Amino acid sequence: MKIAIHGRNFPESARPYIQSMFEELARRQTEVIISLGYREYLDNAAVAHYSEATYTVEEGVADADFIFSLGGDGTLLDAVTHVGSRQIPIIGINIGRLGFLATVAPASVRLMIDAIFNGQYTIDERTLVSVRSTQDIFGNLPFGLNDFTITRTQTSSMITVHSYLDGEFLNSYWADGLIISTPSGSTGYSLSCGGPVLLPQTESFIITPISPHNLNVRPMIVMDTCQLAFEVESRSGNFLAALDSRSYTVDTSVRISxxxxxxxxxxxxxxxxxxxxxxxxxxxxxxxxxx
Incomplete structure (x- = not known):
């Protein structure tokens, strides 16, 4: 079995569990490949990882049976981009805080490894949101698990987001921004802005305005088979476009779908x-x- 591993820095309290994970994988003679940045962190933290194989974020994981994500939900979102269309199963080990996506407790890592070696698991397939635009904003990673967000820049006033649903005009949102959330992202930014919680297998997107000027504008659920399009007006001439944890400043001349x-x-x-x-x-x- 081949396991890819990605993570972020961890508190000292998590060290024994991470070390135990590597020891268990070594005991089972598992082939391990570690993201380059995390490998460097492990070396500096003096964690024995028993592997010389690495991969870069740019090249991603070419082949593995699973990828372990060690951190919080943000780390797992990174792992999704490392896997991409190869759809390698992802296991989230929660060394972060809330952990809606990363659900395996550090103390349960050895039990988790035993479960995957014995086939005692199921695969939960989650919808991703895809973003296309007249400018190449997100490069070769135009997808995200949680949400796509249009927001004003820090120095700008409220923006206007003209929105279209399958080519038909939907609404002009006067707001600080707009969130397009998947069911997985319904417990994230969208929820804090008043959006509903969706079960993971719900085949829908949520359109959630951020601090709308018109108080009667509320979150809206649409089928995930539709195509949404956006044009943005801003006094500053730009806005922020964010896909999960990746954000860029974009000119208002750019059209997004x-x-x-x-x-x-x-x-x-x-x-x-x-x-x-x-x-x-x-x-x-x-x-x-x-x-």
């Missing part, structure tokens, strides 16, 4: 991984000091 990506992200689910349980635990649903 958004639709469902042709391929999906494949997230590994273990037997105790349940989205409804995650919702209750991460959002403290039902928690009350009086109980």
């Amino acid at each position: 958004v639709q469902k990506e042709a391929f999906k992200a494949r997230l590994v689910k273990l037997s105790d991984d349940n989205f409804l349980n995650t919702l209750r635990s991460k959002l403290n649903w039902g928690w009350d000091i009086r109980n």
Whole structure:
């Protein structure tokens, strides 16, 4: 078995679990390839990783049976771009904070490795959002798992986002911005702006305005088979376009279209991984000091 590994810096409390993971993989004679930046971090942190093989972010993971993401949800979003259309299954080990996507606890890493070697897992396929534009904004990675966002720049005033649904005019949003969220991203930025929570397999996108000038403008759910298009007006002549954690300043002359990506992200689910349980635990649903 071949395992790719990507991660970010970690607290000292996580060191024993990460070291234990590498030791277990070595014991099973697993072929391991590590992202170059993370390999350098592990060397500086004096973590024995038993592997000389690396890959760069630019080239991505060419072949592996799984990719382990060690960090929070942001690290897993990075891993999605490392995999791309190759759709290698991703396992999120939560060394971050909230962890809606990265759900494996560090203390459960050895149990997780045992589960994947024994085939005791399922694959959860997640829809990706795809962004096309008249300017090459996101290079060869024009897709994201969580959301695509149009926002004003820090120095600009409110922007106007003229929006179209399958070629038909939808609305002109006077706002600080607009979020196009997948079901996976419904628990992220969109939720904090008043958007609904969608189950991961819901075949929809959410259009969520950010601080709209018209208070009767509310989030809207549309089918993910549609194509959305946007034209932006801004006094500054530019705006920010963000795809998951990647953001760029874009001229208002640029036209953007958004639709469902042709391929999906494949997230590994273990037997105790349940989205409804995650919702209750991460959002403290039902928690009350009086109980």
